[in-house]
Amino acid sequence: MVICKLLRTFSPFATVILRKEHKIIFSAPFLPKRLCVMDSRSPELNSVPKVDIDPEGVFKYILLNVHTADAEAEGASVTILRGYKRCNYHSDIYDEVQEKLKPLDCEPLGGGRISHEPKEKKIHIYGYSQGYGKADHEVAAKLIKDAYPGYKITISDEGY
Template sequence: MTKELSKVPDVEIDPEGIFPYILVDVTAKSGHSKCIVRGDCFSEYHSDVYDKTIPKIKAQGFDCRVMGGGKIDHRGSKKEILVYGYSGNYGEAEHTITCAVLRKKYKDYDKITHRKQNFY
């Protein structure tokens, strides 16, 4: 990863709740890229997350591409995250990639998993 890309946080999600998320591939002018995860409880739809995320990234001079979406069930008080589902607009994100990105940020969590359905 380049110093340029380090300016873009890998993860920006709410500390608790169930909410839509998108997985985004961000590419610097150098050609280096990384995946980021964005989602929050205030967004009803994946397109709401897109509208909050993509203009900010593009304003910093990066290219980006949504790689899909889903839902995140974040139980910060239990140190657990469940990733599941899909986006009607962007398709299903590769949840294994999403979980890998989340694990880098939440190293002290007991459980970061993905499933097709919302259950533990």
Template sequence: MAAGAGPLSSVPEVEIDPEGTFKYILVRVEGGSGAEGHRDIVRGTAAAEFHNHIFEKGYGKADHSVTVEILKRTYKDYGFSWSDDKK
């Protein structure tokens, strides 16, 4: 496969507001193979008060129940709880 022609090449490298001061996140997207095993992308918006708001806008809110189930498989002796409180 030619460089830049893989599935990750369709993911825009940067999506930020055209002007202003704002929060941003740097995300490593993985899923390609060979030389395109990952791609670092930048996302930012003035509408986000916190960094996690950017991630939620671009990729959806994390399903905390799925995260807890994954953690339970690795950390069998730990107790886990989570909440979705917005403060």
């Protein structure tokens, strides 16, 4: 099984617990959460980090839906978050991510801003993108909370 081999590359201790439909639930002692879910229809999607943001500062972010162009894996997708100070516009983030993710396809779901204070272990999500509209800050907060355990995550619809 391809997924088992993929898991074993991460850890020889990874164990597949249940296979239901196209989801694989596995145990991996090297991860913060012991139980994880992978979509067996697309190993490429499983290798895409869910969150990639700058280590500190205030910057724009976007949520993206990433999916394969493969008809066999139709319906397989993942939501990711990207935010970088170096990008002046939300569309700059999209262009950069789209190029990095090839051959996968992606579409923007909305944007906003993030204030990341690593010393205080705080991340504040707020605002909107003029080009893509407001991202679902609740979804962004969940993704960030999973990537930054121990951080205080707050959201607001105020501000640009």
